[in-house]
Amino acid sequence: MKTQDENAKLKYYTASQWQLIWWRFRKHRLSIIGMTILGIFIIFALFPEFFAPYSATERNGESVLCPPSKIVFKNAEGKFSIVPKVYGFKRERNKETLKMDYVVDESNVQPLKFFIKGEKYKLFGFLPGSIHLYGVEKGYVHLWGTDTMARDIFSRTIFATRSSLSIGILGLAIAFIIGLLIGGVSGYFGGWIDNFFQRLTEFIRSIPTYPLWMGVAAAMPREWGPKTVYFMMTIILGFIGWTTLARRIRSQIISIREADFVIAAKLCGASDMRIIFKHMIPTFISYVIVDLTISFPNMILSETSLSFLGLGLRPPVTSWGVLLKSAQNLNSIINSPWMFIPAIFVILAVLSFSFVGDGLRDAADPYSEKS
Amino acid sequence: MIKYILTKLAIMLVTIFFVSIVVFIIIELPPGDFADNFAAEKASAGETLSQSDVENLKERYGLNQSVYERYFKWIWGIVSRGDFGTSFRYNRPVMMVIGERITFTTCLALLTILFTYLIAIPIGIYSAMRQYTFGDYAFTFVGYLGLSIPSFLLALLLLYFSTKYTNTSIGGLFSPEFQNAPWSLARFVDMLKHIWVAAVVLAVAGTAKIIRTLRATLLDEKSKLYVTAAKARGVSGKTLLLKYPVRVAMNPIASTLGWELSAVISGSPIVAVVLSIPDMGPLYLTSLLSQDMYLAGTLLIFMSLMTIIGTFLSDILLAIMDPRIRLGIKI
Numbered sequence: 001m002k003t004q005d006e007n008a009k010l011k012y013y014t015a016s017q018w019q020l021i022w023w024r025f026r027k028h029r030l031s032i033i034g035m036t037i038l039g040i041f042i043i044f045a046l047f048p049e050f051f052a053p054y055s056a057t058e059r060n061g062e063s064v065l066c067p068p069s070k071i072v073f074k075n076a077e078g079k080f081s082i083v084p085k086v087y088g089f090k091r092e093r094n095k096e097t098l099k100m101d102y103v104v105d106e107s108n109v110q111p112l113k114f115f116i117k118g119e120k121y122k123l124f125g126f127l128p129g130s131i132h133l134y135g136v137e138k139g140y141v142h143l144w145g146t147d148t149m150a151r152d153i154f155s156r157t158i159f160a161t162r163s164s165l166s167i168g169i170l171g172l173a174i175a176f177i178i179g180l181l182i183g184g185v186s187g188y189f190g191g192w193i194d195n196f197f198q199r200l201t202e203f204i205r206s207i208p209t210y211p212l213w214m215g216v217a218a219a220m221p222r223e224w225g226p227k228t229v230y231f232m233m234t235i236i237l238g239f240i241g242w243t244t245l246a247r248r249i250r251s252q253i254i255s256i257r258e259a260d261f262v263i264a265a266k267l268c269g270a271s272d273m274r275i276i277f278k279h280m281i282p283t284f285i286s287y288v289i290v291d292l293t294i295s296f297p298n299m300i301l302s303e304t305s306l307s308f309l310g311l312g313l314r315p316p317v318t319s320w321g322v323l324l325k326s327a328q329n330l331n332s333i334i335n336s337p338w339m340f341i342p343a344i345f346v347i348l349a350v351l352s353f354s355f356v357g358d359g360l361r362d363a364a365d366p367y368s369e370k371s
Numbered sequence: 372m373i374k375y376i377l378t379k380l381a382i383m384l385v386t387i388f389f390v391s392i393v394v395f396i397i398i399e400l401p402p403g404d405f406a407d408n409f410a411a412e413k414a415s416a417g418e419t420l421s422q423s424d425v426e427n428l429k430e431r432y433g434l435n436q437s438v439y440e441r442y443f444k445w446i447w448g449i450v451s452r453g454d455f456g457t458s459f460r461y462n463r464p465v466m467m468v469i470g471e472r473i474t475f476t477t478c479l480a481l482l483t484i485l486f487t488y489l490i491a492i493p494i495g496i497y498s499a500m501r502q503y504t505f506g507d508y509a510f511t512f513v514g515y516l517g518l519s520i521p522s523f524l525l526a527l528l529l530l531y532f533s534t535k536y537t538n539t540s541i542g543g544l545f546s547p548e549f550q551n552a553p554w555s556l557a558r559f560v561d562m563l564k565h566i567w568v569a570a571v572v573l574a575v576a577g578t579a580k581i582i583r584t585l586r587a588t589l590l591d592e593k594s595k596l597y598v599t600a601a602k603a604r605g606v607s608g609k610t611l612l613l614k615y616p617v618r619v620a621m622n623p624i625a626s627t628l629g630w631e632l633s634a635v636i637s638g639s640p641i642v643a644v645v646l647s648i649p650d651m652g653p654l655y656l657t658s659l660l661s662q663d664m665y666l667a668g669t670l671l672i673f674m675s676l677m678t679i680i681g682t683f684l685s686d687i688l689l690a691i692m693d694p695r696i697r698l699g700i701k702i
Binding site (some may be wrong): 132151201205206207209210211212214215216217218221238259297304308309310311324327328330334337339342346347349350351354355 | 389391397398401402469493517518519520522524527528531534535630633638644645656658659667672675677678682695
């Protein structure tokens with residue numbers, strides 16, 4: 001009869017590599033938190049129409065730069081109630097500055113409703129729907145206020161999650177393909193090819209990244225539509241990130257180029273491509289995945305920075321960088337600091353990816369386990 | 372050693388040559404040229420330029436010549452008489468437009484590097500020696516935060532809080548009375564008073580990265596046999612730490628100095644734009660947007676030059692620190 005301990009041991013010794021990685025990964029609390037946050041972001045990015053009460057372009061009449069709505073958990077008698085209520089705003093002239101100010105209107109109270117019917121939308125472009133996660137029946141609710149064109153900042157941030165994450169993923173995919181090709185070829189063949197690509201990588205690294213890609217991004221003609229610009233941005237981001245990936249893949253390939261199993265495959269007459277893709281890459285793919293996770297924040301930061309300067313994505317596309325661009329002006333953030341709020345998404349996304357990446361790195365290292 | 376330096380110097384010159392080609396390609400990329408752009412701008416302001424005016428402009432700035440011709444003319448001008456071409460927008464030689472901005476950018480970069488290492492090295496050593504203490508956790512957390520806040524956001528936040536709570540703007544580079552004053556010690560001090568904000572903002576990400584590398588290498592080195600052997604010989608405390616593991620851990624730090632400088636130069640335009648520091652960054656952005664090609668190209672070349680020279684210096688530093696590299700021994 002096997003004891004429980006032996007069972008656990010057996011399970012450990014027969015587990016696949018990915019299972020082992022997952023078990024080790026589970027132990028990192030921060031990584032799990034990071035992964036949860038990323039999961040939420042991905043769900044936001046998939047169904048922004050549901051989570052956002054309004055579309056990214058809907059305007060709330062004249063309510064320009066309206067501060068975030070006040071939400072209270074009180075009933076009419078002022079006692080605690082589980083149903084959240086939203087106060088509306090009215091506009092009053094400030095007696096000192098003579099500017100029109102927003103003042104909380106205690107008489108205009110709306111219950112905040114969940115799963116409320118609102119603006120119609122099409123999920124993924126074809127699934128019709130009209131249910132939103134939250135909303136009010138009359139008037140508007142702005143969790144994070146409105147921007148200079150009276151659009152709901154929360155809704156816009158949710159929609160921006162989609163473009164920011166997807167552009168990062170596409171950029172990373174391009175960086176990965178270039179890195180895999182160049183790193184793989186130069187590591188596998190060595191010699192002058194390796195030398196050539198090494199010099200090339202060093203050369204590209206010697207030009208400061210942002211100024212270089214600012215130059216390329218500025219070359220995009222103003223007439224280009226948002227889709228072309230988006231596509232170009234993925235390529236630019238891909239080119240920003242490939243050097244580190246290529247170096248990593250090259251060094252991994254060099255370290256196993258002379259390994260017995262590679263020589264055996266060569267003697268059996270396997271083609272170069274087959275050896276690279278079937279024999280070599282599976283041995284270090286986990287490291288590459290770690291590197292991909294770690295370079296993702298870089299993608300997000302690059303997109304945000306370029307768009308912030310006005311060289312990246314442009315309206316009507318909403319991305320985190322585009323949203324933050326409107327907070328560029330000191331006056332606008334002094335008077336309406338809520339324009340800053342989308343930054344929280346950027347910081348959270350980058351932090352989570354760093355946590356997940358660190359956890360994965362420890363988990364993918366087979367020597368990290370002391371048993 | 373001399374051979375090593377000469378090889379590196381030769382590589383540096385070749386790199387600079389290729390950089391000039393890439394830079395020229397990039398500034399040639401946008402469709403249309405400055406004359407078209409200028410005409411379009413005037414048109415949107417309500418003025419119309421006749422076709423012959425546009426042609427005149429093109430003639431004057433040599434925009435009708437072929438790409439090669441313009442490239443070689445530009446390079447020849449730079450090499451033979453240090454003439455980087457004319458800025459279309461300002462209608463003055465590029466070097467005059469850039470003027471003291473180079474000094475500002477250099478000051479900013481050097482100050483940032485100084486801050487980075489002054490802050491990162493002690494903290495990195497502390498974190499490794501006091502692993503899993505409150506201090507270590509606190510620094511790790513701050514480090515994570517530093518890596519994940521975009522630099523322009525940090526700059527904006529500082530700008531926001533300084534304006535809101537102290538009512539003085541930290542943007543800009545000089546107090547009003549020093550704005551156009553000639554260089555003097557007082558003006559330099561005044562510049563330092565303003566520039567440190569940008570330097571700190573730029574230093575944050577690099578500092579966080581170096582703390583992490585230093586901590587990881589030190590932790591690796593600490594448990595190695597040579598440290599145990601030193602301990603057995605009776606070396607203890609600070610000497611043990613600074614003489615052995617720290618010396619080894621400094622190598623990767625020194626070898627990445629060039630990249631660090633490159634990262635700082637790469638990030639500085641954005642921060643400079645936000646903090647309105649009149650260095651090369653904002654000028655580069657506006658020159659790109661208005662297709663003022665020789666100005667943009669020259670600025671990009673200068674920024675690349677700074678990183679190339681930085682890498683060269685860090686190579687030499689590494690050779691001084693590590694005899695294996697100095698003597699060309701392969702391991």
